[in-house]
Amino acid sequence: MSAYFDALILGLVEGLTEFLPISSTAHLLLVGDMLGFQGPPGKTFEIVIQLGSILAICVVYWGKLWSVASSLNQPGSRAFVRNIVIAFLPAGIAGAFLYKYIRQLLDTPVVAAVALIVGGFIILLIEKMVHKPLVHTVEDISPRRALAIGACQVLAMVPGVSRAGATIMGSLLLGVDRRTATEFSFFLAIPTMIGASVYSIYKNWADLSFDNGALIAFGFVAAFLAALLVVRSLVVFVGRHGFAPFAWYRIVFGGTMLVLLLSR
Template identity: 70%
Template sequence: EGPPGKTFEIVIQLGAILAVCVVYWHKLWGVTTTLTDPRSVAFVRNVLLAFLPAAVIGATAYKYIKQMLDSPLVAAIALVVGGFAILIIEKMVKRARIHEVEDLSPAMSLAIGFCQVLAMVPGVSRAGATIMGSMLLGVERRTAAEFSFFLAIPTMTGATVYSLYKNWSTLSFDGSALIAVGFAAAFLSALVVVKTFIAFISRHGFAPFAYYRIGFGALMLVLILTSR
């Protein structure tokens, strides 16, 4: 991928981060302006603890994980396995005990963070891994989804900062109009996705996403195996 492509990728990530911040502006602003409040402290602590495993493992081992597992076959298998995992977890979890991000314990937050590390495997959804991990720990469905979005802010910001650091000398803003369009498209699409996703899963759960993953993964497997 050349410099313009890397610049485009970074700008798109920034658009998605901004969209999450806009959707949850009132919550984030409330936490920021009451940092001495125990509930705000708990919120920040839980998000940072959940971010920690991906930050450490991503910085030290992501390149090796990608080298070992980066293949269409692994992605296809992960799609199918992940789809069945979602269906099983939806059936298993009957009653939620935790309805606010602030009520997560430090150990729970770390555990959810390790679930996020699974997204380094091709075909594993970052949001799916963290939401299902949260639900297994007794977090209510909507809260689990919102925590996943809150967790995306430091995770995507960290990835973007790291990418800027690694590629600063080669970044190119040739085609700035296209880059601006990409930023706007990423921002608007992420804005719509975040808002509609929460409403959708509150009504219908995660089963539709599970069936999509299973179907798409199975199709990939057929294409991979028949092309050999």
């Protein structure tokens, strides 16, 4: 039962943090380390619960995604797909060439804790720098802006930086409004996380195991439900409060984890 409790906690952590600018990788790494969680080999558990989070986006934005897919002859739909593809390319290419080094970083909880703290201060700085936005829809993002946002996403390969945080903050600096920056981060997560999962499966194929399938399914459902809550509410929340609350959370959580890690 303790293994199922750990799977529930980690599934909830994944779903609650994947689309917030607070780094799901760092939270899974730090919380998993504190729990002493030993999931199925080959990172199967981590891969599957991430797909649970992606499913939440597909459910919430199904209408938008279907509308785009069924009207690719329209300029707006083509611009939407173009921007997602362009923004995905930097992380896709960098991930393919830097995978070995990224894996080494992923096993370093201290790196994740420090990145959380530093990233929190950067978010506070960016919030003060952002002025009147110039872009108000995903379709209106220019190819150059999309590529720059994608380059920001590459920074998220360091645990603790946060994929959502890097793309949203990069978007804000490039003149995209908060709502559009948040939604663009959601949509960009679909190819990015699916691509990362497929590549991870390929690299770990020999070690993959679905032993304890019920444990994996438990974590998947928990991640899906938690992510569903976040995706449905995040846009409204940041519209009212901005991203400063997440910055302070990063600083407090990262600082607490760093103290605990260094005191062991």
